[in-house]
Amino acid sequence: MKFLIVLTATVFNFAFSAPKPLVSIPAKGKTTFEAVGKPAMIKIKGESPSAAALISFTDSNTSLSAILNLELLKTGIDMRDDHMKEKYLETKKFPEAKLVIATLKIPSTWSASPAPIKDQDFDGILTLHGKDVPVKGVFSLNDKKIAQAEFKIKLTDFNIEIPEYLGVKVAEVVTIKTEIQFE
Amino acid sequence: MKIFLITFFSLLMGENAHAFPEMIRHNYPNCIACHEAPAGGGLLTAYGRTITHSVLSTWGGEKEARPFYGAFDNKYTQSWLNIGGDVRALQLYTNSKTTKQAMFIRMQTGVEAAVKYKQFKAVSFFGKQEAGNMVRGESIRHYLMYQPTDEITVRVGRFVPNFGLNIPEHTLATRKGLGFDQGTERDQIEGMWNGERLNVSGSFSKTVKTEQKKKQENAFTAQVNYVVYDTYRLGFNTWFGNEKQKTREIYGVNAVLGFTEKLYYLSEFDLQYGFDNKRGLFHFSKLGYEIVKGFHLLALEEYRKTDLKNEKTLLNAHGLGFQWFPRPHFDFEAIWNKRRVAQQSNDYTDYAYLMMHYYF
Numbered sequence: 001m002k003f004l005i006v007l008t009a010t011v012f013n014f015a016f017s018a019p020k021p022l023v024s025i026p027a028k029g030k031t032t033f034e035a036v037g038k039p040a041m042i043k044i045k046g047e048s049p050s051a052a053a054l055i056s057f058t059d060s061n062t063s064l065s066a067i068l069n070l071e072l073l074k075t076g077i078d079m080r081d082d083h084m085k086e087k088y089l090e091t092k093k094f095p096e097a098k099l100v101i102a103t104l105k106i107p108s109t110w111s112a113s114p115a116p117i118k119d120q121d122f123d124g125i126l127t128l129h130g131k132d133v134p135v136k137g138v139f140s141l142n143d144k145k146i147a148q149a150e151f152k153i154k155l156t157d158f159n160i161e162i163p164e165y166l167g168v169k170v171a172e173v174v175t176i177k178t179e180i181q182f183e
Numbered sequence: 184m185k186i187f188l189i190t191f192f193s194l195l196m197g198e199n200a201h202a203f204p205e206m207i208r209h210n211y212p213n214c215i216a217c218h219e220a221p222a223g224g225g226l227l228t229a230y231g232r233t234i235t236h237s238v239l240s241t242w243g244g245e246k247e248a249r250p251f252y253g254a255f256d257n258k259y260t261q262s263w264l265n266i267g268g269d270v271r272a273l274q275l276y277t278n279s280k281t282t283k284q285a286m287f288i289r290m291q292t293g294v295e296a297a298v299k300y301k302q303f304k305a306v307s308f309f310g311k312q313e314a315g316n317m318v319r320g321e322s323i324r325h326y327l328m329y330q331p332t333d334e335i336t337v338r339v340g341r342f343v344p345n346f347g348l349n350i351p352e353h354t355l356a357t358r359k360g361l362g363f364d365q366g367t368e369r370d371q372i373e374g375m376w377n378g379e380r381l382n383v384s385g386s387f388s389k390t391v392k393t394e395q396k397k398k399q400e401n402a403f404t405a406q407v408n409y410v411v412y413d414t415y416r417l418g419f420n421t422w423f424g425n426e427k428q429k430t431r432e433i434y435g436v437n438a439v440l441g442f443t444e445k446l447y448y449l450s451e452f453d454l455q456y457g458f459d460n461k462r463g464l465f466h467f468s469k470l471g472y473e474i475v476k477g478f479h480l481l482a483l484e485e486y487r488k489t490d491l492k493n494e495k496t497l498l499n500a501h502g503l504g505f506q507w508f509p510r511p512h513f514d515f516e517a518i519w520n521k522r523r524v525a526q527q528s529n530d531y532t533d534y535a536y537l538m539m540h541y542y543f
Binding site for chain 1: 209210212213217230233238330333377379413444
């Protein structure tokens with residue numbers, strides 16, 4: 001009987017102590033991108049508020065899913081924003097970008113004892129402009145629950161036309177960085 | 184009649200703009216996106232014109248910024264021809280213990296055109312401003328440019344050498360003081376690399392012989408600029424000149440610092456070993472803050488001592504002012520300076536100007 005009580009308590013204890021997912025705080029963090037415009041090597045930088053993200057833990061796996069509202073991207077020049085959203089990203093048709101990292105090497109006990117995770121390589125799937133494309137990048141998570149991810153994409157992989165405006169053409173590869181504060 | 188026509192076309196077709204290295208604060212490390220000339224200044228590209236409304240001016244629209252306010256937009260001609268020009272004038276005021284003077288000076292009136300074919304481009308600025316508000320029908324700046332890659336340009340022709348910071352205040356110590364004022368175009372060949380971080384240029388040049396300038400200086404100049412953190416640029420420049428067996432050397436450093444999109448600072452120091460074997464120091468700095476879009480508060484400072492051992496060769500000035508780009512095609516700069524020219528007096532003179540610039 002005593003054994004049964006202990007077993008039941010242990011099972012319940014495990015169930016109740018299963019790590020809660022980490023949920024992002026929308027007002028904190030940001031997502032940025034950086035592209036180069038040639039021939040003058042103009043740095044085109046865009047920024048939006050943080051992506052809505054979730055890190056889920058199971059005993060065997062940790063995963064991340066983040067969704068970004070592309071309508072909120074801004075580059076500092078209104079006309080450039082309009083071109084980017086209307087002509088290239090087609091945000092009316094494809095308003096969001098989604099990054100899924102199926103496996104992160106983060107222990108399920110991380111929430112209980114957060115320890116910094118630095119520059120961990122990841123493989124993910126980015127959904128953008130209606131296309132799912134594998135991406136590789138680097139992920140970090142500090143003990144204050146701020147995650148950072150960086151990866152590069154090739155615009156043509158997503159069927160996005162290479163932006164060109166009055167003789168300035170954007171390089172095909174764009175660097176994306178995201179910073180997310182979790183609760 | 185000829186003068187009338189030139190002036191008429193200048194007013195109609197002018198297109199020119201100064202170089203603004205401080206645009207680095209908006210992540211523009213190189214000049215070639217906005218100017219036909221890789222070293223900046225002069226005729227604006229189509230992209231540069233859109234920037235005049237979207238980034239530079241307080242008011243205005245995309246179409247307004249185009250040549251002729253978009254009235255003659257034609258895709259075919261735009262693919263190979265770019266025409267512009269400018270009219271620039273200065274109202275000057277000086278006040279010292281001995282003199283008080285106000286003067287209006289027409290500084291520049293001309294037409295500039297670029298004709299493109301594949302990787303080649305021919306550019307000419309036509310119109311030489313002369314005394315008495317006269318404009319001579321003459322090309323003062325012209326070159327043929329070859330651009331085999333996005334990064335590399337080669338120019339042959341007559342233009343001001345790429346040395347130090349190409350700023351619109353061309354009368355300051357590091358421009359006029361060293362001989363890079365307006366009207367100091369030289370015959371030269373120039374090669375330039377415009378990279379993402381690194382910008383390198385070198386040129387061989389020769390002074391243009393005129394009635395006033397009989398001696399010719401042959402010179403080699405090299406400049407290296409490096410961009411750090413996207414909005415900060417540091418540069419180093421050298422000049423080796425030779426004129427009838429006499430030589431001069433200049434070694435300079437410069438910085439363009441875009442602290443934020445609104446706050447910026449430019450500075451240059453040049454040490455010259457002159458033809459007369461005298462060592463001189465030339466310096467300017469400019470601090471700017473864009474309080475509202477298109478309106479900048481400025482603090483300017485310059486120092487020139489052509490002979491470090493002779494106090495009488497000192498000129499120094501410091502002042503405050505503003506620069507305003509109300510709408511595309513218009514540019515105003517007003518500066519009030521306290522200036523001392525040691526050769527004349529040890530007292531500071533009030534020196535103020537309003538520069539008015541209209542460009543298409």
